[in-house]
Amino acid sequence: MSPATRLLVAGCLAMVVAMGIGRFYYTPMLPLMQREYGFDAAVAGLIASANFGGYLVGSIAASMLAPGVTRVWVFRLALIGSVATTAAMGLTDSTPMWIALRTLSGIASALAMIAGAGMVAEALAKIEEPGRIGWYFGGVGLGILVSGMLAQFAGGLSAAQMWLLAGGIGVLLLPFIFRELIERELEPRPHRASAGRRRPRPLRLWPLFVNYTCEGLGYSVFATFIVAIVKARPQTEAIGDWVWVVVGLAGLPSTVLWTALAERFGFAVSLILAYVVQIAGVLLPAASGSGLAALAAAVMFGGTFLSITALTLPLGRHGAGGRGFAVLTAGFGAGQMLGPVIAGYMVTLGYGFRAALYGSAAVLAFGLAVLIYGVVTRTEAPGAVAT
Structure with a gap:
């Protein structure tokens, strides 16, 4: 493999560990944990x-990182922390301990994701291949796929054993990641002529910040509760774990496909389209209780939520003195911290998940409107091609 390919593979696997498992493994684990430990939707949302919330703290901390040795070591320690907190979930049945561990896990996920994305994006930008960052974020989809398959095929294990198993998988991946994902200079590859390829042109930070904050709040309800929602319906209970597998399958190639679309039709236009598809996906399980609707929603959600991040990064990373992505991620973290709590209490108060999904779709629609405003009012540079 070329150095660039090894860097991207390591980045992809880092996202499997820190995000696909460390951050999103809780979703397929939630029904099993509720069945074994008996906590309600409000507690589930709080966890x-x-x-x-930890992700928000980690995002703020990551905004202070500069390129260099420190960033590499923060990245490595964050991955170790992600693996350790994942495994430790299987060593306790205390709700306060779960809350503490998930908070630390969120901090580790954000630090690993932002530090890793910075190293990969900067290396790719220097060889004029920024679109390949999609392979990095595709690791989240691969991790979600792995977590869903674990939940599907390790059904004889307890919740504690499942958490320990996931932590063990992370340990096995760390040596390769640590060896290959470092600050490095890449050799440019020969390029074929690509006169029609669009390049990302930054948007103003404030509309992108509002938009991405709404994405955090709106997407988090689906991302946290979709498996529990599907399993709670008698007609779809059997496909609950498969829904999460489908989310991962759809997410795996999505960032590469959406980036290719963006390079052809423009990054901002593609980002708007991704939001339209995601909103439809969030509305589907609210409007219909059928298994087909649940699977279609999984495809639409899985096929967009990673791509929205991959398309937002190049549009916003130059803001705030070059720390735009960390600032945007902090807004995203604040939004997603609220979503599960609000949804959990809505269910506890009797409104149900349907109302929560409608509410999250409305928040996403508002964020989309702000994004469109930011695109429409963007000042065009002379001779620029709209993206």
């Missing part, structure tokens, strides 16, 4: 929000 999820603790992780998202």
Whole structure:
């Protein structure tokens, strides 16, 4: 493999560990944990929000990182922390301990994701291949796929054993990641002429910040509760774990496909389209209780939520003195911290998940409107091609 390919593979596997498993494994584990430990939707939302709150703290801390040796070591320690907190979930049945562990896990996920994304994006930008960052974020989809398959095929294990198994998988992946994902200079590859390829042109930070904050709040309800929602319906209970597998399958190639679409039709236009598809996906399980609707929603959600991040990164990373992505991720973290808590209490108060899904779709629609405003009012540079 070429150095660039090894860097991307390591980045992909880092996202499997820190995000696909460390951050999103809680979703397929939630029904099993509720069955074994007996906690309600409000507690489930609180545990999820603790992780998202930690993600916010980690995002703020990551905004202070500069390129160099420190960033590499923060990245490595964050991955170790993600693996350790994942495994430790299987060593306790205490709700306060779960909250503490998920908070630390969120901090580790954000630090690993942002530090890793910075190293990969900067290396790719220097060889004029920024679109390949999609392979990095595709690791989240691969991790979600792995977590869903674990939940599907390790059904004889207890919740504690499942958490320990996931932590063990992370340990096995760390040596390769640590060896290959470092600050490095890549050799440019020969390029074929690509006169029609669009390049990302930054948007103003404030509309992108509002938009991405709404994405955090709106997406988090689906991302946290979709498996529990599907399993709670008698007609779809059997496909609950498969829904999460489908989310991962759809997410795996999505960032590469959406980036290719963006390079052809424009990054901002593609980002708007991704939001339209995601909103439809969030509305589907609210509007219909059928298994087909649940699977279609999984495809639409899985096929967009990673791509929205991959398309937002190049549009916003130059803001705030070059720390735009960390600032945007902090807004995203604040939004997603609220989503599961609000949804959990809505269910506890009797409104149900359907109302929560409608509410999250409305938040996403508002964020989309702000994004469109930011695109429409963007000042065009002379001779620029709209993206």
